[in-house]
Amino acid sequence: MSMNRRQFLKLASVSTILGVGSATAITSLGRGGLEASQASPDPKALKAKRWGFVVDVGMLKTEEDYQKCIDACHNIHNVPTLKNPKHEIKWIWKDDYEHTFPNMAEDKIMNKELQEKNFLLFCNHCANPACVRVCPTQATFKRKSDGIVMQDMHRCIGCRFCMAACPFGARSFNYVDPRKDNAIKVENKEFPTRMIGVVEKCTACYERLAVGKQPACAEASNGAIVFGDLEDPKSEVRKLMAEKYTIRRKPELGTQPSIYYVIGGGEHV
Amino acid sequence: MYNSGKIIAGLAVFFILAALPFLLNLGKANAKIEPSIKTPEINAMPVKQCVESKEFMRAEHMQLLNDWRDEVVRNGNRIYTSKSNGKQYIISLQNTCMKCHSNKKEFCDKCHNYMAVKPYCWSCHIAPKEEKS
Numbered sequence: 001m002s003m004n005r006r007q008f009l010k011l012a013s014v015s016t017i018l019g020v021g022s023a024t025a026i027t028s029l030g031r032g033g034l035e036a037s038q039a040s041p042d043p044k045a046l047k048a049k050r051w052g053f054v055v056d057v058g059m060l061k062t063e064e065d066y067q068k069c070i071d072a073c074h075n076i077h078n079v080p081t082l083k084n085p086k087h088e089i090k091w092i093w094k095d096d097y098e099h100t101f102p103n104m105a106e107d108k109i110m111n112k113e114l115q116e117k118n119f120l121l122f123c124n125h126c127a128n129p130a131c132v133r134v135c136p137t138q139a140t141f142k143r144k145s146d147g148i149v150m151q152d153m154h155r156c157i158g159c160r161f162c163m164a165a166c167p168f169g170a171r172s173f174n175y176v177d178p179r180k181d182n183a184i185k186v187e188n189k190e191f192p193t194r195m196i197g198v199v200e201k202c203t204a205c206y207e208r209l210a211v212g213k214q215p216a217c218a219e220a221s222n223g224a225i226v227f228g229d230l231e232d233p234k235s236e237v238r239k240l241m242a243e244k245y246t247i248r249r250k251p252e253l254g255t256q257p258s259i260y261y262v263i264g265g266g267e268h269v
Numbered sequence: 270m271y272n273s274g275k276i277i278a279g280l281a282v283f284f285i286l287a288a289l290p291f292l293l294n295l296g297k298a299n300a301k302i303e304p305s306i307k308t309p310e311i312n313a314m315p316v317k318q319c320v321e322s323k324e325f326m327r328a329e330h331m332q333l334l335n336d337w338r339d340e341v342v343r344n345g346n347r348i349y350t351s352k353s354n355g356k357q358y359i360i361s362l363q364n365t366c367m368k369c370h371s372n373k374k375e376f377c378d379k380c381h382n383y384m385a386v387k388p389y390c391w392s393c394h395i396a397p398k399e400e401k402s
Contacts (some may be wrong), residue, residue: 034336039346039360078395145345151392153343187395190364195392210347 040068044212048229050127050147051089051204052258054240057119059224066094073202077202078193080183082176089172091202092217093120100249100261106138114263120225122217123150123170123202124249124257131162131171140199147258148204158197166254171201302383305375310368320365322353331388345358363394371397 003011051103060066067268073079073092080089098105100119108115129149131140139155142148177196178184184193192206194200205215213219218227227235237260240246246260270276285292306310311317319326321333337360340346349358370376373396381388 007355034333034340035352037349038352039336039344040348040350041345042347042359045345045347096351154338154342185384189395192363192393192395195389202332206345232285240329 008208016063017227020252042210042212043073044210046209046214048146048235049124049231050229050258051209052228052230052237052260053218054226054228054237054246054260054262055120056224056226056240056244056262058264059222060118060120060261063071065222065224066118066120068093068220069217069225073122073205076176076188076191076216077184077203078184078191079200080178080193081185082178082183084176087175089174089178089200091172091200094118095121101247103250103252111264116239119261120217120221121168121170121249122206123149124168124259125202125204126258127256128252128254130165130255132165134161134165136161143206146209148206148209149201149205150203151199151201153192153194153198153200156198158199160199162199167250167255168257171199173197173199300383302380304377305372307375308369308371310371314369320349320351320355320356320358320371325353328368332401334390337362361388367394367397372399373397374399 006042039147060069070092074081074090077091079091081086096118097115104110105115106159125148127147129140129142132142132149136143136159137155137157139152139157141152142152143150160173163173173194174194176183178193205213205217208215215225215227218225226236227237230237232238240262241260244262245264246262248257248260251257285362303348306317321329337349341360347360349360350356351358367373373391377388
């Protein structure tokens with residue numbers, strides 16, 4: 001059979017249209033899924049435009065005050081305590097002034113009290129998160145509804161791009177199986193663990209917000225960590241920020257962190 | 270044909286050996302896999318009803334679980350309204366499914382082992398405590 005150029009182009013275009021058309025028809029037919037009306041949020045859930053934290057470390061006096069917040073989080077989220085410091089998993093942790101605000105630490109003659117203070121650090125739930133930009137599978141993503149930077153463990157492939165991207169060190173990689181060697185000290189049966197090879201971090205207690213509870217660290221902190229809507233001028237966090245001077249970690253990087261640290265302590269302002 | 274007797278006899282022996290597993294099982298019913306729903310929680314239910322009908326769950330539970338996962342993790346929707354009875358359930362593998370089906374070994378694993386599928390749910394989600402059998 002001989003064919004001229006015109007006939008070939010006709011045949012090729014018709015078969016392309018047929019092929020693409022039937023492929024979309026088949027995929028759209030095969031899609032079962034839930035109907036939109038079948039899944040709905042819990043009416044008890046706390047809602048905000050953009051969740052944020054105000055942390056006043058001046059209110060954390062003793063070592064136990066810090067540890068209470070850390071334990072509250074790590075115990076309900078099945079965060080393992082691993083012997084090898086290189087394998088450490090942390091959602092919320094304590095660090096010194098120099099590591100918290102490295103861009104300000106070169107000033108050695110400023111407030112001594114502040115320089116000797118430890119700070120509570122956890123995921124900043126940035127408005128413009130670097131980790132989300134680099135994630136190749138969208139395993140980490142920003143919730144459109146309330147700005148929480150979420151981690152979908154089902155999708156994480158463990159590439160650790162997000163760990164390289166995060167300027168706050170908020171992410172930990174599971175180098176070992178967290179269930180081995182009884183590393184999970186207190187097991188919460190209502191919450192999953194993680195598996196070897198995924199990255200994890202603070203999730204702003206999305207599972208507690210969904211049932212109307214405050215994040216565990218805020219609840220255990222005796223007022224040192226205040227949680228609320230940054231976009232709502234009447235919220236508790238905004239009131240605190242209006243009263244006291246607050247700074248954020250590494251704002252010059254442009255990620256717009258959502259944790260504000262109170263500087264100067266309550267009595268001195 | 271040279272050595273036809275030996276070749277034909279050899280072939281016959283080979284075919285009988287190869288067909289032996291099939292011949293031995295001829296007429297026997299296949300081992301039937303019946304996942305057990307005998308748990309204290311389910312026994313206590315007045316009407317034994319899952320979130321959807323038995324037939325739907327049998328055929329579609331994997332799809333349903335995938336949809337549940339996406340709804341909770343990605344869309345923040347935690348309440349599921351059943352198609353079959355209109356009741357509302359909290360979307361959670363660990364806290365809804367396994368609260369009733371507290372016998373993972375006799376329920377989940379029985380079919381999954383038979384079908385040689387290895388879902389990776391349990392590498393993160395905590396399975397209910399069971400006595401070692």
